């Protein structure tokens with residue numbers, strides 16, 4: 001197996017972990033926290049549930065899920081530096097024990113099939129070679145009736161908003177990134193074109209079809225911040241909805 005994409009992702013995220021608590025919020029004009037909140041509000045889980053947060057990064061989504069729903073959340077990420085930052089964040093919020101962390105790859109999760117009541121995945125697909133097999137692996141560990149939630153960047157559909165978004169992501173983001181660090185400059189350079197490319201290759205229809213093919217039903221799509229972010233939600237299989245409450 002070729003792990004080149006994983007190595008690239010690890011290098012990229014190891015290099016930006018120290019500033020990840022504040023830079024995405026600032027660079028998105030404080031929309032990032034809104035996107036996380038929207039995603040987390042869609043979980044239907046409770047104190048007896050265990051949620052998997054794939055691509056947990058500094059554990060922003062994982063901690064918010066644990067606090068909002070009083071459930072246990074397992075965070076998975078391949079970047080040691082992100083996990084170090086996540087552990088620091090979890091400890092300082094007193095969530096140690098409620099939010100355990102596991103180093104691992106989304107493509108090959110070290111969990112039994114159907115072991116989580118719900119799963120979230122954030123900003124993953126640009127870092128994997130095979131979106132379908134990675135999503136299949138993520139769906140594998142979800143219990144029937146459990147909810148799958150994803151958060152991804154999007155491209156605004158309104159022509160004026162899209163033009164402004166284009167100028168911002170192509171011109172201003174690389175400059176803003178360079179002011180923070182070399183790692184953030186790299187992010188600023190590649191993110192805009194990557195968002196456009198992913199938006200074209202993984203259209204809403206394609207993604208719905210893929211989720212349906214993987215057994216995810218009742219797929220709902222919410223576009224936030226003029227379409228700059230896309231939250232998707234669906235339920236696995238035909239089983240009665242697993243609320244875990």
Ligand SMILES: C[S@@+](CC[C@H](N)C(=O)[O-])C[C@H]1O[C@@H](n2cnc3c(N)ncnc32)[C@H](O)[C@@H]1O
Nearest residue numbers: 013055056057060061077078079105106122127
């Ligand atoms: C944008 S961050 C996610 C942010 C986070 N969920 C939050 O709360 O804000 C994306 C994360 O995905 C991780 N990642 C990238 N490719 C991965 C893979 N194949 N398997 C697991 N994690 C991966 C990166 O290390 C990074 O921490």
